[in-house]
Amino acid sequence: MFHSRGSDLLHPPRAGRPAAAGFTLLEMLAVIVLIGIVGTVVVSQVGRNVDKGKYGAGKAQLATLAQDVEAYALDNGSPPAQLQDLLQRPQGAVNWQGPYARAGALRDPWGHAFGYAYPGEHGSYDLVFYGQDGQPGGEGYSADVGNWQ
DSSP: OOOOTHHHHHSOOSTTOOOOOSOOHHHHHHHHHHHHHHHHHHHHHHHHHHHHHHHHHHHHHHHHHHHHHHHHHHHHSSOOSSGGGGTSOOTTOTTOOOOOSOGGGGBOTTSOBOEEESSOSSSSOEEEEOOTTOSSSOSGGGOOEETTO
């Protein structure tokens, strides 16, 4: 009943037929490997930029926290004994006008606590951002930054 030559065009005979157009397995693997390499480079660059941003934010946060300590010292006559005193009124702080900082401001962008000493070795108090590793010392994004620098 229904017979068309069009069906012969869809499925021509195999003999003498040219090779099918498309990608070989080797070509597809090469493309996948290239995509993987490009992805790795992009992710590593983004990771470095995130660390650079966090380090810069930590230094800015250190400066802000130092201002909070100074505001406490102006109101109370001396810097706080500990950073927690910026959040909660310590005993004996008659002119306490706080809170002087938010609770999250006492931690750097990586979640580490800022170093604090009162009295300080470099001034009336020392405030330190320890960098990415959260430990004293280090280089690069793990280098320490103090309020006296």
